[in-house]
Amino acid sequence: MLRIAPPTQKQIAARLGVSQSLVSRALSGNAREIGATDVTIKKIQRAATEWNYQPSATALALLGAPTRTIGVIVKNFDDPYFGKLIGALQSLASDSKHSLLLTGPSKEDLSGLQRHRVDGVIMAGSDFQPEGLTTFARAGMPVVQIGTGTAFPGATQIHMDEKSGIDEVVHYLAGLGHREIGFVAKEAGANRRRAEMLRHALRACGLYVRAKSFVSFEGTDGQAAERTVKALLGLARMPTAVVAAEDSIALALLRAFHEAGLRVPQDISIAGIDDIAASAQSIPPLTTLRQPISEMAAAAFHAIGGRQHARVSIPGKLMIRRSCATNLTHKIIP
Amino acid sequence: MLRIAPPTQKQIAARLGVSQSLVSRALSGNAREIGATDVTIKKIQRAATEWNYQPSATALALLGAPTRTIGVIVKNFDDPYFGKLIGALQSLASDSKHSLLLTGPSKEDLSGLQRHRVDGVIMAGSDFQPEGLTTFARAGMPVVQIGTGTAFPGATQIHMDEKSGIDEVVHYLAGLGHREIGFVAKEAGANRRRAEMLRHALRACGLYVRAKSFVSFEGTDGQAAERTVKALLGLARMPTAVVAAEDSIALALLRAFHEAGLRVPQDISIAGIDDIAASAQSIPPLTTLRQPISEMAAAAFHAIGGRQHARVSIPGKLMIRRSCATNLTHKIIP
DNA sequence: AGTGCATACTCATACGTATGAGCTTGACTA
DNA sequence: TAGTCAAGCTCATACGTATGAGTATGCACT
Numbered sequence: 001m002l003r004i005a006p007p008t009q010k011q012i013a014a015r016l017g018v019s020q021s022l023v024s025r026a027l028s029g030n031a032r033e034i035g036a037t038d039v040t041i042k043k044i045q046r047a048a049t050e051w052n053y054q055p056s057a058t059a060l061a062l063l064g065a066p067t068r069t070i071g072v073i074v075k076n077f078d079d080p081y082f083g084k085l086i087g088a089l090q091s092l093a094s095d096s097k098h099s100l101l102l103t104g105p106s107k108e109d110l111s112g113l114q115r116h117r118v119d120g121v122i123m124a125g126s127d128f129q130p131e132g133l134t135t136f137a138r139a140g141m142p143v144v145q146i147g148t149g150t151a152f153p154g155a156t157q158i159h160m161d162e163k164s165g166i167d168e169v170v171h172y173l174a175g176l177g178h179r180e181i182g183f184v185a186k187e188a189g190a191n192r193r194r195a196e197m198l199r200h201a202l203r204a205c206g207l208y209v210r211a212k213s214f215v216s217f218e219g220t221d222g223q224a225a226e227r228t229v230k231a232l233l234g235l236a237r238m239p240t241a242v243v244a245a246e247d248s249i250a251l252a253l254l255r256a257f258h259e260a261g262l263r264v265p266q267d268i269s270i271a272g273i274d275d276i277a278a279s280a281q282s283i284p285p286l287t288t289l290r291q292p293i294s295e296m297a298a299a300a301f302h303a304i305g306g307r308q309h310a311r312v313s314i315p316g317k318l319m320i321r322r323s324c325a326t327n328l329t330h331k332i333i334p
Numbered sequence: 335m336l337r338i339a340p341p342t343q344k345q346i347a348a349r350l351g352v353s354q355s356l357v358s359r360a361l362s363g364n365a366r367e368i369g370a371t372d373v374t375i376k377k378i379q380r381a382a383t384e385w386n387y388q389p390s391a392t393a394l395a396l397l398g399a400p401t402r403t404i405g406v407i408v409k410n411f412d413d414p415y416f417g418k419l420i421g422a423l424q425s426l427a428s429d430s431k432h433s434l435l436l437t438g439p440s441k442e443d444l445s446g447l448q449r450h451r452v453d454g455v456i457m458a459g460s461d462f463q464p465e466g467l468t469t470f471a472r473a474g475m476p477v478v479q480i481g482t483g484t485a486f487p488g489a490t491q492i493h494m495d496e497k498s499g500i501d502e503v504v505h506y507l508a509g510l511g512h513r514e515i516g517f518v519a520k521e522a523g524a525n526r527r528r529a530e531m532l533r534h535a536l537r538a539c540g541l542y543v544r545a546k547s548f549v550s551f552e553g554t555d556g557q558a559a560e561r562t563v564k565a566l567l568g569l570a571r572m573p574t575a576v577v578a579a580e581d582s583i584a585l586a587l588l589r590a591f592h593e594a595g596l597r598v599p600q601d602i603s604i605a606g607i608d609d610i611a612a613s614a615q616s617i618p619p620l621t622t623l624r625q626p627i628s629e630m631a632a633a634a635f636h637a638i639g640g641r642q643h644a645r646v647s648i649p650g651k652l653m654i655r656r657s658c659a660t661n662l663t664h665k666i667i668p
Numbered sequence: 669a670g671t672g673c674a675t676a677c678t679c680a681t682a683c684g685t686a687t688g689a690g691c692t693t694g695a696c697t698a
Numbered sequence: 699t700a701g702t703c704a705a706g707c708t709c710a711t712a713c714g715t716a717t718g719a720g721t722a723t724g725c726a727c728t
Contacts, residue, residue, distance in 0.1 A: 006448060008714055008715085009715065010715095019677075019678050019679080020714085020715080021677090021678065021715090021716080022677065022678075023715095024714095024716055024717085025717085028716075030717095034675095034676075034677075035674080035676050036676060036677070037676070037677095040676080054448040054449050055449060055714085055715075056395075056396070056449065056451065056714050057392075058391075058392040058393075058401070058450075058451060058713090058714080059392075059683085059714035059715045059716090060714085060715065061392035061683090062390070062392050062682090062683045062684060062685095062714080062715080063682075063683055063716060063717095064683070067392070068446075069435075074424070077417055077421025077424065078417075078418070078421065079417075080414045080611055080612075083411055083412075083413075083414055083416060084411065086417075086420070086436070087408075087411025090408070090411065090436055090437070090438060091438070093437075094440060099436070099437055099443075099447075099450065100436040100437070101435055101436075102406070102420070102424055102434040102436045103424070103428065103434070104425070104428050106428060108428065108431060111388055112402075112431070112433050113433075114388040115390065115391040116391045116392075117390065117391070117392060248615070251612065254615075254617065255615055255617050258617050277412065277414055277582075278615070280556065281582070281585045281586050281589055282612075282617075283589050283592050283617045285589070342685085343685065352707080352708090353708050354684085355685090355686080355687075355709075355710095356706090357685095358686055358687085359686085359687085362685095368687095368705095368706075368707075369706050370705095370706065371705090371706070374706085374707090389684085389685075390683090390684050392684080393683080393713085394684085394685065394686085395713090396684080396714065396715095397686060397687095397712075397713055398712095398713070669728105670728090671726105671727085672726090672727085672728100673724105673725090673726090673727105674723105674724095674725090676724105677722085678719105678720080678721070679718105679719080679720070679721085680720090681717090681718090681719100682716090682717095683715090683716100685712100685713090686711100687710100687711090688709105688710095688711090689708105689710085689711105690707105690708080690709070690710090691706105691708070691709085692705105692707080692708090693705085693706085694703105694704095695703090695704090695705100696703085696704100697700105697701080697703095698699100698701080698702095
């Protein structure tokens with residue numbers, strides 16, 4: 001089958017019997033300045049819309065115009081949180097007539113971005129530094145990272161204010177009477193920092209920090225949660241509330257505790273971080289610290305345009321649902 | 335700050351004291367044919383890698399080369415199923431050195447795809463026909479739809495074989511002794527077709543089709559599930575098993591039934607369709623018909639390359655987990 | 669009739685790359 | 699000493715668009 005390309009200015013010009021340059025000016029709206037007639041301009045514009053003319057982005061890019069294309073690097077699409085984030089970014093891009101070029105973190109992906117001359121790069125995810133991205137930043141390309149972890153030299157970093165958020169979670173749990181608060185996380189950089197923040201928050205509330213209550217969630221299989229719950233149940237001083245470093249872990253714990261015969265929140269309270277879609281539909285609905293996704297997306301877009309090397313910290317929001325309850329067990333213990 | 339663009343062939347040529355055309359040939363590997371020396375070729379290649387040369391995709395596109403860019407149209411990013419699908423597509427794109435241009439379904443988004451001269455378009459989602467996409471197909475652009483619903487003229491449609499899948503679900507439930515099987519769905523085209531398939535499957539298993547057991551899930555708020563469960567509980571002949579048209583609905587039902595005091599699966603069995611990430615972590619883990627996401631993604635890529643106007647139907651997989659149990663209630667009733 | 673000048677355009681060039689055709693240099697042949 | 703030929707390059711052009719500079723036409727004024 002014949003591949004019919006959209007018409008070019010040249011083709012339109014030929015059919016109307018005018019020059020390509022006049023078509024260009026008529027369509028970009030500055031034909032007046034060189035004295036073209038309204039009649040001619042209208043004629044050209046009508047022909048363009050009728051034949052469904054679309055300027056070639058590639059030709060424009062060649063002239064040095066911005067490509068109106070923003071690279072988005074995502075390492076792990078499995079995380080439901082990224083789906084939302086990409087959606088928010090896409091919506092913003094659409095509004096400002098931009099497009100998103102979606103790629104992975106590999107070297108080839110990055111050179112793809114470079115070949116396409118993207119106007120900027122947004123990388124979504126904590127603690128991953130694609131090899132060669134620093135080259136981009138050094139070359140003057142706006143680079144924005146949404147997530148925590150070590151920032152790139154010359155990149156804007158945007159993230160939830162985890163410290164205040166975790167403070168709020170701990171304050172909330174302490175207010176419910178919990179004195180023994182545990183933490184469950186996978187052994188990654190971002191989570192280690194969250195653990196440190198939790199320790200700090202616990203101390204600030206005058207609570208004791210028990211090393212053994214900080215349990216690592218090992219593995220990705222279905223049994224990982226069971227193992228973690230077992231470890232938690234085996235503790236001499238079992239926590240009455242557990243903070244999970246991510247909602248996906250919190251949801252897995254919810255199920256594992258249920259299967260172990262413990263009721264959430266009557267027997268143990270669980271709080272998460274992220275507020276993924278499933279968290280509102282779990283049994284019980286999960287109390288969690290919501291990532292300010294649309295705000296972060298907006299900040300990222302703004303940063304791409306503004307060329308500011310900054311760190312933007314946006315407060316999260318504690319979604320109080322039903323997975324945390326007043327502590328009855330340890331109420332008396334000082 | 336100065337925006338440093340990557341070097342061009344011209345710049346490399348100037349610094350090495352050769353012509354741009356020689357650089358072009360040396361880098362594209364056909365310098366031999368015009369008799370260039372190995373020494374010169376190596377010299378140019380070394381300089382190119384050293385200065386991190388990347389060919390301008392825009393210049394190549396201008397020459398008529400494929401842009402190695404595939405448009406992906408997504409209407410609704412909230413659905414966790416699309417996150418997985420996009421991930422699968424991205425991975426395939428990466429492997430074949432393509433990029434994904436992610437856009438929404440609006441008219442501006444579509445013209446963005448046209449301006450960027452994408453090599454093909456994949457639209458993810460059932461029952462949405464972006465205005466103007468047919469123009470693309472007519473112009474000879476490969477268009478692939480992943481999802482059910484009315485296909486475009488000239489587009490390849492790829493979807494799960496829902497009919498066989500639903501047959502399998504019903505057969506499974508009937509095998510567990512269920513005679514009264516209900517259906518819950520939002521009132522959309524795709525779901526209406528699924529309802530029809532369910533009716534057909536019920537009849538094929540010799541089960542009675544009760545109009546009242548086909549309940550619509552109205553609204554998107556938290557109470558929608560409660561309302562649905564109330565409607566189900568109010569039925570004269572309450573189903574002992576319920577098929578939900580989407581996992582997100584099934585999960586909401588799981589919670590609503592639990593809050594209404596019914597145990598799943600002892601008191602009522604629930605099956606879903608899609609197998610989103612949360613379904614494996616629900617209480618109880620959801621038995622559901624898994625969308626063959628990576629297979630569909632692969633088929634979509636293949637179709638973009640192959641220019642076949644076809645319908646590809648890929649079998650789903652019934653993930654038997656723990657939300658369906660043997661029917662004890664109606665066991666005796668014929 | 670010649671000059672000035674506004675009107676309504678067209679021409680030519682650049683962007684970065686690929687590629688067919690042309691050019692220079694030196695060695696070898698007649 | 700001119701002629702042939704191959705080796706190793708360079709030149710010129712096209713792609714689609716924007717834009718500074720140029721051009722043809724008509725009209726008024728002296």
